[in-house]
Amino acid sequence: MYARMRTIRIEGKEVELIEEFPVRFACMEHVEEELDDYVNEFEAAPNTYRASSIEMDQVDKRCRVCGEPGQIALLREKGM
Numbered sequence: 001m002y003a004r005m006r007t008i009r010i011e012g013k014e015v016e017l018i019e020e021f022p023v024r025f026a027c028m029e030h031v032e033e034e035l036d037d038y039v040n041e042f043e044a045a046p047n048t049y050r051a052s053s054i055e056m057d058q059v060d061k062r063c064r065v066c067g068e069p070g071q072i073a074l075l076r077e078k079g080m
């Protein structure tokens with residue numbers, strides 16, 4: 001649902017994150033809502049990936065809104 005980290009692996013590639021921005025997950029139903037929330041809260045549009053492409057151990061990938069398994073990851077990459 002919520003995580004803060006510096007780098008994550010996305011489809012085998014190491015991706016550097018902007019630390020101030022959390023990684024969040026949303027189901028398909030709530031992805032629009034979460035995109036809006038992210039923009040409102042952090043004043044920046046997140047990069048989005050399929051949740052299944054995010055290789056993180058012990059991370060809660062459930063939707064932040066409803067708790068269903070998240071389909072989309074929202075995060076901010078460095079240099080984007």
Ligand SMILES: [Zn+2]
Pocket residue numbers: 026027028029030063064065066067068
């Ligand atoms: Zn949801």
